[in-house]
Amino acid sequence: MGIRRFLVCRDGNVAMIFAVCLLPLLVGIGAAVDYARLADARETMQNSIDATTLALSSEAASLSTSTLQTRALEIFNVNFPSGKVDSIAVSATYTRSNGANVSATATGSVPMTFMNIVGVSSKTVSVSSTSNWSTQHLRVALVLDNSGSMKDSGKMTALKKATKNLLSTLKSAAVEDGDVYVSIIPFNKDVDVGKDKYTETWLNWTDWEADSVNKTTTSTTTCTGRPKKCTTTYDTKINDHSTWTGCVTDRNKDYDVGIEAPVSANTKFYPEQYSDCPAQLTPLTYNWTTLDTAVDAMTPVGATNQTIGLVWGWQSLVSTSPLDAPVKDANIDYLDVVILLTDGVNTKNRWNGNGSSQSSDVDTRTSLACTAAKAAGVSIFTVLVMDGNATLLRDCASSSDQYFKLTSADQIITTFNTIGTKLSKLRIAQ
Template identity: 40%
Template sequence: MPDASIFDRVRSSITRFRRDEGGNVAVLFGIAILPILGFVGGAIDYSRVNNARTAMQAALDTAALMISRDATSTMTAAEINQKAQTYFNSLYKHPEAQNVVVNATYTNSASQGSRVVVTGTASMATDFMKVVGYPTIDFGASSTTAWGTTKLRVAMVLDNTGSMSSAGKMSALKTAAKSLIDQMQTAAKTNGDVYISIVPFAKDVNVSSIANTSTKWLRWDLGQCYQSNGWSSSWKGFMTQSDCQNINNSSWTATTKTGWTGCVSDRYDTPTAYDTLSTAPYSTTQTANNASNRNTQFPAENYSDCPTSILPLTYDWTVLKNKVDAMQPEGNTNQAIGMAWGWLSLLQQNPFNAPAEDSNFKYTKAIILLSDGDNTQNRTSTSVSTIDARQRLLCDNAKAAGITIYTIQVNTNNDNNSSVMSYCASGSTNYFSTTTADGINTAFSSIGASLSKLRLAK
């Protein structure tokens, strides 16, 4: 082969090699492999750290809530920290987390309530990011539980009618009510955090614990009205003598102070308004009583089946449970009068004059209404629909005033659910229906948990 030809072929090959850029891919990949591994590995490492951080947050949240149940103003910082560590260690199961440190602080003041802050920090060794100079990643979380900025005032309005004597209902009610009282005592860190009133009701309520025959907010001019029907007579209601005389063939029996056991009936609207719901300024509202308007006063009645007396708001837990034990079943059912007096017991006006409220705190007012049957009698009627209509209006007014209402229907006879009980509840989760006496305790326990949560600020 001529030398010129060989030379030309060599020169052509060199030219092609010089112009060939295919090898740059390998060179560039070799240069980029390190940061690529760093980014991919970093995503994996951060995913592991994020899982550990999420688990830490959940453990700290639970530990903070548990400490808030235990903490007292007499506990030292070391004792609070020890509890935090113990609770956290039982909940956090991530051995790959290193150098875990948990701290807890507890503060308490009259104006700001109580607060527990639990913080946690840790680090985790990396598998990939150490290649680019990050052998560990630090992470942390914190949880705050506050309580005591909201105070509770709860009225327990409890059916004491004759039907509660069957199927073990009264016994179950007493057990459940006392358990709720214990729950509320636990929720109260200091005296006054939680107040409870107890309002036993039948057709009437008993105010002998706060009144006597000379009490100014009572009225004594109402009596029993009957209409003669030939050989028999029918009850027309508890009303004034003049209203009774407007009924043909009527007779009227006055209420006497002698032998009065403390019972009062529904407040007085005119009989027409009371039956038609055209107006109801007194029996379904909490208009303050006024000596110049007798209809704002509370009618005393000689009622033979008077329930045990109302206990006004108190945080004397023993007295509360003793009152529950004193309840006895007798008489007819008027849920509305129980509701009315439960609402009254929460207000700073006659007849109860509830304890003054501190402007530094929020106040949640709640009524728990338990009954085992339909309404059967109020001041003027034995019609279920008529009495229910009064109660609906009363519940509307109470809810509009900011009262939270829980209702419990005990239906051991498998009757239809009471529409007025579910209507009165502040929401579907505030209404409880049970067909067994045992269900009373379940309902009260759920309500107790709900009320306790209202004490948590964040």
């Protein structure tokens, strides 16, 4: 009887079952706690690595590979609480392709408390983040009126100061060499491309050689007989091209308002022995000392032809003869800009004008050049100082906020500061 009662008795079964299930239950609850800690650590790490890539975006371009790693770890540690993760490792890379990119990863191990019971002492957590931003490369042509009227009212003095300030701003906007290029195109009736270019094949010497200014006549007198009879012979020779002073005038119409490559006689540039040749132009460069020196060389002299200044400014932005700008990288976004400053009306070009009063024919050529440059994607700023054809300059600008009408020379300085700030903001858009 006692044995039968023992066999059918169920008292204490719950306790035994609980004892058997206790360990898995504890492990399950503990695992939930451990994984909650793991999820919290991962979220905190993700926030920290996101903050790291964002902070690095402002300095990565100027850091070496090893310094970039050091800075990444420093920034991460500032944002990540200590004690949550062991054996943290952070790495970062900076690349330039279709903009700029900073990528960073962080790994570490989170100690397991309850999972350790079943042999899992830690779990690895890994997070990554990428910061992308568009970095435009700037190519800026400063097309600056150097005609005789710029000597009045302190305009040239103000222009030189304003231009150097603008160059300083553009230099600051460049993180690496080549981020910002600048050309300087002083102009009056002509543009000076440099007298050392006299052997270049893109020059057409036809007009220069036909001009009597560029010819030298010598005479020889011979006397014979009694009574003496004397005869004089004259020998006219074209001066050597090396005597050219460097100025070029407008190309043949309609090449005068565009940048077609000078490959035929009809498309080449015409040297002119202009007595009021302006300072020599400076092609695109990021040598800021060279650019400052070019500004110092500017002198106000001669008549006004805004067309030739604008076209050579545009010409300086393209990778073709005669100025051969550096070839653009297909993986980089570029902003081509012309800043045209003038203090008066168009007075003379190769065909029209008297050099002192406004010429509507020259205005027409300027308007055509403006339209063509904008159609090619060039962003044009125009600055009219005190006097000039306001309608022409306003319509030439790419937008209403890129046209400036100044009433005093001192405003050149503040206006160039405004333009410089705007270009700096356009270069980096995060």
